[in-house]
Amino acid sequence: MRAIVVSTPGDSSVLEYVERPDPAPGPGEVLVQVAASGVNFIDVYHRQGRYPLPLPFVPGSEGAGTVIATGEGVTDLVVGDAVGWANALGGYATRAVIPADLAVPLPRGLSPELAAAVLLQGLTAHYLTHSVYAVRPGDDVLVHAAAGGVGLLLTQMAKLLGARVIGTVSSEAKEKLAREAGADEVLRYENFSEAVREITGAGVHVVYDGVGASTFDGSLASLRPRGMMALYGAASGPVPPFDPQRLNVGGSLFLTRPTLGHYVATREELLGRAGELLGWVASGALKVHITGRYPLAEARRAHDDLEARRTTGKLLLIP
Numbered sequence: 321m322r323a324i325v326v327s328t329p330g331d332s333s334v335l336e337y338v339e340r341p342d343p344a345p346g347p348g349e350v351l352v353q354v355a356a357s358g359v360n361f362i363d364v365y366h367r368q369g370r371y372p373l374p375l376p377f378v379p380g381s382e383g384a385g386t387v388i389a390t391g392e393g394v395t396d397l398v399v400g401d402a403v404g405w406a407n408a409l410g411g412y413a414t415r416a417v418i419p420a421d422l423a424v425p426l427p428r429g430l431s432p433e434l435a436a437a438v439l440l441q442g443l444t445a446h447y448l449t450h451s452v453y454a455v456r457p458g459d460d461v462l463v464h465a466a467a468g469g470v471g472l473l474l475t476q477m478a479k480l481l482g483a484r485v486i487g488t489v490s491s492e493a494k495e496k497l498a499r500e501a502g503a504d505e506v507l508r509y510e511n512f513s514e515a516v517r518e519i520t521g522a523g524v525h526v527v528y529d530g531v532g533a534s535t536f537d538g539s540l541a542s543l544r545p546r547g548m549m550a551l552y553g554a555a556s557g558p559v560p561p562f563d564p565q566r567l568n569v570g571g572s573l574f575l576t577r578p579t580l581g582h583y584v585a586t587r588e589e590l591l592g593r594a595g596e597l598l599g600w601v602a603s604g605a606l607k608v609h610i611t612g613r614y615p616l617a618e619a620r621r622a623h624d625d626l627e628a629r630r631t632t633g634k635l636l637l638i639p
């Protein structure tokens with residue numbers, strides 16, 4: 321098999337395309353022939369060592385394909401099943417060993433490419449809008465990086481739930497995409513909290529902030545009293561240490577730093593969220609924007625484009 325391997329943390333040049341022996345599934349695992357792997361910002365954090373992993377490792381938390389072997393004790397999946405996953409390492413490869421518990425059986429007719437494009441970012445948008453802060457009709461919602469992978473899905477889900485969505489983006493082309501996804505208002509980052517106040521008066525009910533360092537202060541300043549700051553990522557860098565008294569001054573605000581794994585903590589929760597998500601994709605209620613397909617060997621280019629803010633929507637690696 322071929323895979324991308326990281327042997328030392330660093331910039332995109334540490335992503336090496338290599339030949340490896342075929343892996344075998346252990347107990348409770350399945351071996352999958354990968355049809356497509358999703359590229360996500362977390363892959364950048366893993367590569368940089370910001371979220372350290374034992375070295376060497378094959379990056380990639382998301383993918384989809386066909387089961388070609390099952391390990392001992394796997395009873396609910398068989399060879400030939402189409403599966404996707406969103407929270408297991410090793411996706412940047414032609415073959416991946418995945419814990420069967422984390423494999424989501426794909427509905428008939430859903431292409432593995434589409435599954436690899438939507439599972440991780442879609443499950444994230446799902447738990448953020450349904451569980452971290454359950455969006456209600458009439459809520460004001462601020463979505464940063466609204467034309468990004470998670471951002472376009474968050475925008476659509478918040479609209480499906482009846483919210484008014486304000487998005488931030490860095491360019492006119494990104495603004496167009498965010499509007500097409502349903503954003504009611506689209507702002508640039510400069511002084512965005514003032515613009516949010518002008519639009520909403522009291523401030524927003526929730527901020528979904530995956531940008532981190534550069535937006536954090538403005539996000540807090542955009543909230544209404546008792547509003548929820550959902551800091552779910554750090555595309556611009558990590559937020560520095562924080563005095564909780566600022567939540568009091570801001571109006572008894574809530575701050576959470578959630579992560580997907582804790583919101584798909586049981587197989588039941590994973591399959592419940594995935595079933596709803598893939599159902600919306602199949603019905604067309606949710607649009608998936610695949611904007612970049614890169615050969616697996618060109619993972620470096622995919623990372624460079626993502627980090628340089630050149631991308632919108634979803635990037636895939638095709639083995």
Ligand code: NDP
Binds near residue numbers: 494552557578
């Ligand atoms: P995106 O497609 O959203 O790409 C990142 C976007 O962030 C860029 O396109 C850019 O949009 C914006 N951005 C703002 N400042 C910077 C900067 N300094 N450098 C780079 N990008 C910047 O990526 P993903 O959808 O994969 O991920 C979005 C965020 O969500 C990430 O922080 C990721 O870690 C997080 N995440 C968290 C999860 C969780 O469970 N906690 C799960 C999944 C993702 P623009 O140019 O418009 O500003």
